[in-house]
Amino acid sequence: MPLTPKQAAFCAEYIIDLDATKATIRAGYSERTAGQQGYNLLQREDVKAEVQRLMTERAERTKVTADEVINELAAIMRAKVSEIVGYEPGMTVTDGDVSVKVERFFNWIADCINGVQDFATTYQDYLDVNSFIDTVLFMEFVGDLDGRHNNRLFATHDGTRWSATVYDLDRTFQTGISGSATPGFGIWGLVLANLRDECNARYAELRNNGILSLKTIFDLATALDRKIVDD
Structure with missing residues (x-):
């Protein structure tokens, strides 16, 4: 049919x-x-x-x-700052501007966790959603407990919407700790609770494309093992 x-x-x-x-x-x-x-x-x-x-x-x-494609992307990333869209020579950002925008983001997270604001109706004003979904899936995939509970890295290019990425993977694959990656913690718990359908759909994409696979797990674990040296 x-x-x-x-x-x-x-x-x-x-x-x-x-x-x-x-x-x-x-x-x-x-x-x-x-x-x-x-x-x-x-x-x-x-x-x-x-x-x-x-x-x-x-x-x-x-x-x-x-x-x-990779070579073209590399060339773009090597472009001079003056060629980046939105950049103006001599542009400065004051500490006050940065502080206000950072506080806006983290106050929103705290408000959502405490029930003051509704994550489901406000997240698109604060998050680069795809980056948060990918980060959550990656942390679940490699058992990144440290990233879930402690080390986090956020970035923004406009001070309004924020992206997430992994940082300091010293407990990847749950090394040095027992238990499992527990959902429901902080911003990651909000993402999992409110964007579960989107997370499932993205997971299906990555599985279908072979990005998340047993081979990937093996390659990551092997690469990690090779970086561990005896004291």
């Missing part, structure tokens, strides 16, 4: 940025259930086949290799 117009549209949108939730919305599905719908679509063999066909077709059409 051929794909429905919406399913075909989802496939076409998905290969743009590999974001199932956004692709689902752009394809015309309900925004309210986009996370789960995207996950469900990616479980279908006919959808996966169409996605692969479109990606192969695009690769053939553009003749762009992964190495070429």
Whole structure:
């Protein structure tokens, strides 16, 4: 049975940025259930086949290799600061500006944890959602207890929306501690509780693409083991 117009549209949108939730919305599905719908679509063999066909077709059409993409991204990252959009020569940021924006973010987190603000209706004003979802999944994937309970790294380019990334992975794979990575802690607990559908959909993407796999776990563990030396 051929794909429905919406399913075909989802496939076409998905290969743009590999974001199932956004692709689902752009394809015309309900925004309210986009996370789960995207996950469900990616479980279908006919959808996966169409996605692969479109990606192969695009690769053939553009003749762009992964190495070429990486080299281009590296060139962009090496660009001079003066070439970055939004930068103006002599631009300065005062300590007061920084303090206000940092306090705005952390006060919001505290308010959400304490029930003063509603995370579900305000998070898009504060978070780069994709980076927080990816960080949560990574911490769960490698058992990063230290990152969940202690070390965190946030960054922002505009002082309004913040991104998250991992930092100081000294207890990766739960080394040096017993137990399991417990959900429900601080900002990560809020993300898991309120964006579970989006987390599930993103996890499905990463599994389907082979990014999260047994081989990945083995390679990460092996690389970590090689960095450990006897005292």
